[in-house]
Amino acid sequence: MMNSAPRFSHYRCCLCGKEYSPDQAIYNCLIDGGNLDIILDLQQIRKGKSREAILSSSETSLWRYLPLLPVADPGYYGTTLRLAGGTPLLHPIQLEKQLGVHTLWIKDDGKNPSASFKDRASAVVVARAREIQASTVVTASTGNAGAALACMAAAIGQPAVIFTPKSAPPAKVAQLLVFGARVILVDGNYDSAFDLTIQAAHEFGWYCRNTGYNPFTVEGKKTAAFEIWEQALLRRTSQRPLVLCVSVGDGNIISGLHKGFKDLLELGWIDQLPRIIGVQSTGSAAIANAFHAGDENIIPVKADTLADSISVDLPRDGVRAIRAARQTGGSYLLVEDDAILQAISSLGKVGIFAEPAGATAFAGLQSAVTKGLVTPEDDVLVMNTGSGLKDIRAAMQAVTPAPVIDPDMNSLKKYLGV
Amino acid sequence: MMNSAPRFSHYRCCLCGKEYSPDQAIYNCLIDGGNLDIILDLQQIRKGKSREAILSSSETSLWRYLPLLPVADPGYYGTTLRLAGGTPLLHPIQLEKQLGVHTLWIKDDGKNPSASFKDRASAVVVARAREIQASTVVTASTGNAGAALACMAAAIGQPAVIFTPKSAPPAKVAQLLVFGARVILVDGNYDSAFDLTIQAAHEFGWYCRNTGYNPFTVEGKKTAAFEIWEQALLRRTSQRPLVLCVSVGDGNIISGLHKGFKDLLELGWIDQLPRIIGVQSTGSAAIANAFHAGDENIIPVKADTLADSISVDLPRDGVRAIRAARQTGGSYLLVEDDAILQAISSLGKVGIFAEPAGATAFAGLQSAVTKGLVTPEDDVLVMNTGSGLKDIRAAMQAVTPAPVIDPDMNSLKKYLGV
Numbered sequence: 001m002m003n004s005a006p007r008f009s010h011y012r013c014c015l016c017g018k019e020y021s022p023d024q025a026i027y028n029c030l031i032d033g034g035n036l037d038i039i040l041d042l043q044q045i046r047k048g049k050s051r052e053a054i055l056s057s058s059e060t061s062l063w064r065y066l067p068l069l070p071v072a073d074p075g076y077y078g079t080t081l082r083l084a085g086g087t088p089l090l091h092p093i094q095l096e097k098q099l100g101v102h103t104l105w106i107k108d109d110g111k112n113p114s115a116s117f118k119d120r121a122s123a124v125v126v127a128r129a130r131e132i133q134a135s136t137v138v139t140a141s142t143g144n145a146g147a148a149l150a151c152m153a154a155a156i157g158q159p160a161v162i163f164t165p166k167s168a169p170p171a172k173v174a175q176l177l178v179f180g181a182r183v184i185l186v187d188g189n190y191d192s193a194f195d196l197t198i199q200a201a202h203e204f205g206w207y208c209r210n211t212g213y214n215p216f217t218v219e220g221k222k223t224a225a226f227e228i229w230e231q232a233l234l235r236r237t238s239q240r241p242l243v244l245c246v247s248v249g250d251g252n253i254i255s256g257l258h259k260g261f262k263d264l265l266e267l268g269w270i271d272q273l274p275r276i277i278g279v280q281s282t283g284s285a286a287i288a289n290a291f292h293a294g295d296e297n298i299i300p301v302k303a304d305t306l307a308d309s310i311s312v313d314l315p316r317d318g319v320r321a322i323r324a325a326r327q328t329g330g331s332y333l334l335v336e337d338d339a340i341l342q343a344i345s346s347l348g349k350v351g352i353f354a355e356p357a358g359a360t361a362f363a364g365l366q367s368a369v370t371k372g373l374v375t376p377e378d379d380v381l382v383m384n385t386g387s388g389l390k391d392i393r394a395a396m397q398a399v400t401p402a403p404v405i406d407p408d409m410n411s412l413k414k415y416l417g418v
Numbered sequence: 419m420m421n422s423a424p425r426f427s428h429y430r431c432c433l434c435g436k437e438y439s440p441d442q443a444i445y446n447c448l449i450d451g452g453n454l455d456i457i458l459d460l461q462q463i464r465k466g467k468s469r470e471a472i473l474s475s476s477e478t479s480l481w482r483y484l485p486l487l488p489v490a491d492p493g494y495y496g497t498t499l500r501l502a503g504g505t506p507l508l509h510p511i512q513l514e515k516q517l518g519v520h521t522l523w524i525k526d527d528g529k530n531p532s533a534s535f536k537d538r539a540s541a542v543v544v545a546r547a548r549e550i551q552a553s554t555v556v557t558a559s560t561g562n563a564g565a566a567l568a569c570m571a572a573a574i575g576q577p578a579v580i581f582t583p584k585s586a587p588p589a590k591v592a593q594l595l596v597f598g599a600r601v602i603l604v605d606g607n608y609d610s611a612f613d614l615t616i617q618a619a620h621e622f623g624w625y626c627r628n629t630g631y632n633p634f635t636v637e638g639k640k641t642a643a644f645e646i647w648e649q650a651l652l653r654r655t656s657q658r659p660l661v662l663c664v665s666v667g668d669g670n671i672i673s674g675l676h677k678g679f680k681d682l683l684e685l686g687w688i689d690q691l692p693r694i695i696g697v698q699s700t701g702s703a704a705i706a707n708a709f710h711a712g713d714e715n716i717i718p719v720k721a722d723t724l725a726d727s728i729s730v731d732l733p734r735d736g737v738r739a740i741r742a743a744r745q746t747g748g749s750y751l752l753v754e755d756d757a758i759l760q761a762i763s764s765l766g767k768v769g770i771f772a773e774p775a776g777a778t779a780f781a782g783l784q785s786a787v788t789k790g791l792v793t794p795e796d797d798v799l800v801m802n803t804g805s806g807l808k809d810i811r812a813a814m815q816a817v818t819p820a821p822v823i824d825p826d827m828n829s830l831k832k833y834l835g836v
Contacts, residue, residue, distance in 0.1 A: 078509025080769035091496025094575060115807060155769035157512060166822050171810040177817035178766035188825035196825050348596035351498035351573035389533060389807035392589040399595035404584050404603040407610035409617050
């Protein structure tokens, strides 16, 4: 199926350590269903003077990091597939002062082509799909992941099928349909859509993008870590580990960030990992619960939070998500929905419009400061995972309604009290 | 009021040619109310080796073009104010082939911080507001312009007031409020909000951003022309004039693009202007009507189109908008709302999610090809003025609803007919 030599060494199960050949068509571990890590050929990367190549590259998207990716250059210049990643790093001094931290950065992944972090995963998965000549890429999704797949697939004319619970907001479904994906609403929940996706992929020979199932999603998501390396780590002077706050739903984004920093550490391009703090809503806390119980045993919850992108009953990448915090001296924090709404407002007031899941990470930072987990000496980076335009209903809950006046100066002065 | 020397030569009325000093606090011509052009000091710019400075700048936002802007560097690094502009140029080969043009580029201004072209204007106006030490910036808006002002003002802690007709969609009002602007709903239409804004600005000493009134909005918008110069004009080989398709509402965007290219022509950095084709909805055709009547006499209409960003009764920058097409060998085209919806779908299928006003320009190109206004030898650039996430309701009209099935393989196979 491959039309070129594999660009990684092997797959390795995160639970039992079993290794699989890169030529194998495989998703999860065949023994215990564990998530598979993709292990790079570090020797090859070092030989290729990759660090110099990356740092001097004129490419600004995530394809800048091609030497560290397990796929070949997909081509398709001038399409939205080439625009994933490369998102801006903001430095809102007002919030930095309010929180009293040494440095506060916010990385705005709402600026991706389909307006969420998920484009990183979908770009790499779609590139992989082309490599293995997949006829169709399929995914289960309640929103962002589907939009990301639909957008990246549309960019290169790759057929895509998306299974979505029929309870999904019509607006999110509209975005999938605009991108020309074949959208099939399922009379069931996300888990039933997830299972049907896997069956359909198996039976029809479709390539399955499902988050926490396809090993390439993490490889796409790790590119955010590489950007943080260039945008923040290489430019700061502090020797303390960077603190990284990120919201957690199924656990795949935090696992992707962790993987990226591990790649950099193994290459010797960084000498310490950032402290990764995962933030969940109290209404969807399966991974945080397991973290604080001190083990890796994820007990599903009945999720209920307004941050729909991280509202997850059964996290599909929970074990690696726990390790992302545990192995980096990080932690897990829980925040209430009210704090998430307040965080939307706080970020908005410095010009950053975040979706609830993105604001969750900032709410977590506020909590971390209060608890003393983050100190005035710390440099902190908060990941905003998506644009607030993705969920205007939540934004409406975060603000006070505007007054109505008659269109004349008397009414205006009366309202202003002048 | 100014805290530095003026960075332009003078203002000049587009109707009577009367000139005003750059130190004067002025909006429209005091004699005939004509829009004022800001005239640069070209000699100064040439002396500064500005072309070389720009082409070698590491700045990627619109502040790259500071030598050609009438404001000083506003500072505020790390804020969204520094991220306006610098939007991607896409090259969707599928659509290029379908249309049968030599080259098709789409410039995606939905990637601006508040997700529309209007950020360009607001960034420069807010920079100007700081220069003249304005206490408050005010604007009338039904959506994008207000969001852009609110976002840019929030970025630097500049107080902003926005007057919006109370009929504005709650979702758009929510975005204004999230950015922390003082939003006042007016029990009247846009024109009454516009007039109230001017009165309030006058009485309270606020700085007024109103489109087609404040001369600095065009100066911000012209930066899109500069980006087109670098991204397209400098990189192509054809000697034919570039064809530029852009949707037109109040006429300020097309005037801004025209101004940018005129600046470049006067500097000798380009040797011909692009042919600028303005596209309006049949339901909001005041400027197109005047263009085809052969004069500059704008007769207001009762606007009714789903493309709300270009739904305008009384265009505030109509004369310059007519000249943008007339002085460049361009034209004006009208498209039906149905064609706009189809264009949303066509762009979506290559991964670009445009708001109706953005898709209008693409619908116009399709019409231009049919009419022979654009030929197979032409290089064409279509400006997408905003993200489709700004108007999900319109997107929902552009797609066919998705089917619903039970979450099992039998139901799926039945639906797929396999």
